[in-house]
Amino acid sequence: MTAPGPARRMWPLYAAGFTTAFGAHGIAANLGGFSDDAVTSLLVLGGLLALYDGAEVVLKPVFGTLADRIGAKPVLLGGLVAFSIASALYVVADSPGWLWAARLGQGAAASAFSPSASALVARLNPSAKRGRAFGSYGFYKSIGYTLGPLLGGLLVWAGGLRLLFTVLAVLGAAVALWAALAVPVVPPLPKQRQTLLDLARRLADPVFLGPTAALAVATAALSVGVGFLPVSGAAAGLGTIATGAAVSVLAATAAVVQPYAGRALDNGKVTTRTGLAAGLALTAAGLAGAMLPGLTGVLLAATLIGAGTGLITPLGFAALATSTPEERMGQTMGAAELGRELGDAGGPLLVAAVATAATLTYGFAALALLAAVGAGLAVVGRGGAMVDAGPTQ
Secondary structure (H helix, E strand, C coil): CCCCCCHHHHHHHHHHHHHHHHHHHHHHCCHHHHCCCCCCCHHHHHHHHHHHHHHHHHHHHHHHHHHHHHCHHHHHHHHHHHHHHHHHHHHHHCCHHHHHHHHHHHHHHHHHHHHHHHHHHHHCCCHHHHHHHHHHHHHHHHHHHHHHHHHHHHHHHHHHHHHHHHHHHHHHHHHHHHHHHHCCCCCCCCCCCCCHHHHHHHHHCHHHHHHHHHHHHHHHHHHHHHHHHHHHHHHCCCCHHHHHHHHHHHHHHHHHHHHHHHHHHHCCCCCHHHHHHHHHHHHHHHHHHCCCCHHHHHHHHHHHHHHHHHHHHHHHHHHHHHHCCHHHHHHHHHHHHHHHHHHHHHHHHHHHHHHHHCCHHHHHHHHHHHHHHHHHHHHHCCCCCCCCCCCCC
16 A cells, blocks of 8 residues: 555554454454353453453544644654553563453553544645545554454464463553554644534534544444354354455455545545445345345355445544544544444344344345435435545645
8 A cells, every 4th residue: 555645754643543443343252252250250351352442432433632732743653652552561460450451551542643643644644635544544453453363363372362462462562562663742732722512513413423434434334244154154054164265355444445445535526425325225135135045145244334334434434534624633533533433333233133033134224224325315315414525725
């Protein structure tokens, strides 16, 4: 991938995106199978998985606002250092109780450096290059999601959870040092005093809600695909290799599409309105494809969901960056990340609830309908339901 702007300024930010994704999925995918001493029941496993995401839901908007106040780079570096320390905590202690503390610390730290990295991607690139910048950032983050379960599993197999946490501690420290040396200081900009009512009005503006809702739906579909496509495949008699390959296709497709989507936006070949509508339509089609039986349905769903989410992610963030005052970039990115986290949790809950009442096929249909409605609103919306940004804005 070609980094927009000076490469030395952008690569540490891409590495930060990889770190949060790899840390989230690398541990989550291996807690249940390789940590019998710490994970004694499904309830304990659920609690450990929820700690990371729960911390992000609560703290990402807070750290995003802090990045606007003191500058995004200090929050980025502080979060990466805290992530390294939290990971090292379990390496040193190696006890079930400290695993909870380490996981909570990792989630809190990721809440700091993830929105700060997004804000810096926006601040360090002009509007005409933000599509490509967010496409590259999303590519490396998707690589982290893809490699997390596989590489994490190999590390845990070779040396237990302590080895995986050791690698994460070293990774966090290395990226922090790299960012300290390569990422320039982007000073906070002066801004008018903002009341809670002003914040509520800005976040309720369709210019913010449109892209954020699309990002939430995309994340919900991605989470549902990763979690439920293996269930659908197993019910059709497919083995773990086939279903695992399908999930890998989903993640890989999402990763590959993002840089091309961002480049198309910058070159004026697509606008955010049409791109987000197309992405939601592809996502809906993928969820509908999941309703088909057998390997055909699983692969079709994985490919289309991956393509749809890969199209939505860079365009959604580029739209938010274009419509946001520079001095509020961190706050907007933190709030948008919150929307994604809610989609990450809400999508599986919706599908599971409908599947419990009916069948998994109806669960996929419910989320497909939601995505299709979003696509329709994006197409017919007027007056800024989504920022119709092009390369000149």
